[in-house]
Each structure stands twice: as structure tokens, then as C-alpha cells.
Amino acid sequence: MEIVLGSSSPRRKELMKLIGYEFVIAVPSINEEITESNPVKYVKTIVNKKGSFIANNFxxxxxxxxxxxxxxxxxxxxxxxxxxxxxxxIKKLQNNVHSVYTAVLIQYGKYKKVYVEKTKVYIDPLLDTEIEQYVNTNEPYDKAGGYAIQGIFGKHINKINGDYYNVMGLPINIVYKEIEKIKKGEIYEI
Known part of the structure; x- marks a missing residue:
């Protein structure tokens, strides 16, 4: 069974490899403009658009x-x-808590599951000079919220409540369980 990762994210690619799957990458071309104010609805809408785009080709x-x-x-x-x-x-996020939401879509034929994982992230207080130093790196610019928990910015993260991999962009436990269910023939909506 071919697995297709519908993402251009290097972190998602890294996490899929960490799970141990071989896969191909297909980058969905969709409009991700934020028009929905509810975070759960927003990520579900975007992930469903991505899934539809990829499913047409695979x-x-x-x-x-x-x-x-x-x-x-x-x-x-x-x-x-x-x-x-x-x-x-980063100025808004520092010295406080925020939430990271990741919607994950797993689809195989007519079978489709969408999960939304939420993780709370606590960031230390930062001086403007520390923020300036950080934004002068290349790290903030391809990441939601402008930081990577696994990168340079990780030293400013005090604690999290929830899934670490969710903050990286792919809650691997959910992905692993769903793919294994499909591979074992435990789904019947093909």
C-alpha cells in the first residue's frame, strides 16, 4: 500500500520517517487564507481541502x-x-501559555478520519533583544506561530501539556494507529 504525505513540511517528512514508513510526497495546492475564527473548524477545513486535493491524484x-x-x-x-x-x-507568545492545534487527516478510499490534537505550550519571559536575536535566524519563517519546539527556540519553552509531536506538526501516535488499522484490514469503507 502506497502512503502519500500531503505536505511540504520538512518536519512532517522527518516524523513520518521516524514512525518507519516509506512514503511519497505530494504537495497540495490550496488557499490557506485564514477566514475562520474557530481554530478547530479552521484546521479541519484546511486539512480536508488538502486531503481532497491529494485524493484526486492518488x-x-x-x-x-x-x-x-x-x-x-x-x-x-x-x-x-x-x-x-x-x-x-513571539512577543505575543512570550511569558504566557498558548495552544497548538494540529488537524490530521488519514484517508484510504472512502475511509476518512480527521483528528484534532491540542497541546498547551508555556513560554518563558523574553527580552526584546532575545526575540530580535531569534527572528534573525531562519527558524521562524516556515512555522505556525514563528517557532519550532525542536529548534533553537526550544530553550524558551518552559513546559507543555499534550503531545510534543503535535507541536512539531504531526501527532505521530494517531497517524501510526490509523495507518496500521488500514494495513491490517480493520477498516471496511474502501
Whole structure:
């Protein structure tokens, strides 16, 4: 059974390899503009769009798609577009708690499951000079909320409540269980 990862994220690719699966990558071309204010609805909408796009090209494959956002005070933070935006995002997140939501879609034929995982992340207080130093790296610019828990910024994360891999962009336990269910023939909606 071919597995298709519908993502351009290097972290999701790394996490799929960590689980131990061989897979191909197909990058969905969809509009990810934030028009929905409810974080769960937003990530579900985006992941369903990604899944539909990939399923059109790989109708007999196991499809894995995900979308991750950071939410602070009901404000959805996507990927920063520039240094100023990255600075403002980190400034909002520092010295407080925020939530990371990842929607994961697993699809095989007519079988489709969408899960939304939530993790709370606590960030230490930061000086403006520390934020400036961080945004001058290349790390913030392709990540929701402008940081990577597994990267340079990890030293500022005090604790998390929830799935570490969810914050990286792919809750691997969910993905593993669903793919194994499909491979063992435990689903019947093909």
C-alpha cells in the first residue's frame, strides 16, 4: 500500500520517517487564507481541502495530511511572512501559555478520519533583544506561530501539556494507529 504525505513540511517528512514508513510526497495546492475564527473548524477545513486535493491524484493510496496553527487569546497565528511579523508573534507568545492545534487527516478510499490534537505550550519571559536575536535566524519563517519546539527556540519553552509531536506538526501516535488499522484490514469503507 502506497502512503502519500500531503505536505511540504520538512518536519512532517522527518516524523513520518521516524514512525518507519516509506512514503511519497505530494504537495497540495490550496488557499490557506485564514477566514475562520474557530481554530478547530479552521484546521479541519484546511486539512480536508488538502486531503481532497491529494485524493484526486492518488485515489488508491493511504493519504496523510495535516495542518498546524498556534492560537493565543482566540487569535490564530499562521506562519510569519517577515521579520516584523515574526517579532510580533513571539512577543505575543512570550511569558504566557498558548495552544497548538494540529488537524490530521488519514484517508484510504472512502475511509476518512480527521483528528484534532491540542497541546498547551508555556513560554518563558523574553527580552526584546532575545526575540530580535531569534527572528534573525531562519527558524521562524516556515512555522505556525514563528517557532519550532525542536529548534533553537526550544530553550524558551518552559513546559507543555499534550503531545510534543503535535507541536512539531504531526501527532505521530494517531497517524501510526490509523495507518496500521488500514494495513491490517480493520477498516471496511474502501
Amino acid at each position: 485515489p488508491t493510496s493511504i493519504i496523510v495530511c495535516a495542518d498546524t496553527i498556534v492560537v493565543k487569546n482566540n487569535l490564530i497565528l499562521g506562519k510569519p511572512k517577515n521579520k516584523d511579523e515574526a517579532f510580533e508573534m
